[in-house]
Amino acid sequence: GEQVEQLPSSLIVQEGASVLINCSYTDSASVYFPWYKQEPGKRLQFIIDIRSNMERKQNQRLTLLFDKKTKHLSLHITATQPGDSAIYFCSASANYGGSGNKLIFGTGTLLSVKP
């Protein structure tokens, strides 16, 4: 089945720095790649997504790049703030038709932004 890997597993940066989180997947049938964020003590929440027919998507300080050939994604966060401190999860979903939205998650990247 699908496997999703993320690197690095943790990052510590100073406020204002940019960060890059890398994600790779194995199943070429995967077509949808949402990212989620889990702040300390809070529930996971959706932050950005991309579909396999796109190469780039931006939402304010977040930019998501997708390379279908290498099965690789990267999330770029600019001008980081202490409020960005969280675990970031990459995920992948194939279009299995009647079997619904089976989402496989990566192992997560713990980002700490120091003021």
Next chain:
Amino acid sequence: GGIITQTPKFLIGQEGQKLTLKCQQNFNHDTMYWYRQDSGKGLRLIYYSITENDLQKGDLSEGYDASREKKSSFSLTVTSAQKNEMAVFLCASSIWASGNTLYFGEGSRLIVV
């Protein structure tokens, strides 16, 4: 807006005991999920259900049972709790079709003594 409610927040049980976690959503979503979150291992899918009375196994279904009694609720049973199963269990829901956002509950922590 809707909400997903997981009960209990903490579930303490003895080794070998059968333990059940419950999840309710009022989004009127078709699909519901149970994930297990372990530190350093991310989220692993245990079971999901695309409609009432449907069950689909995830990658980690062994040792667990699930039940989708009605559209709004999805329960997960640990059939024989083990100490290496102490983790946070997350429930989520989404609209049926692939490519839709998951909404998560706050999680239930399982403690086995």
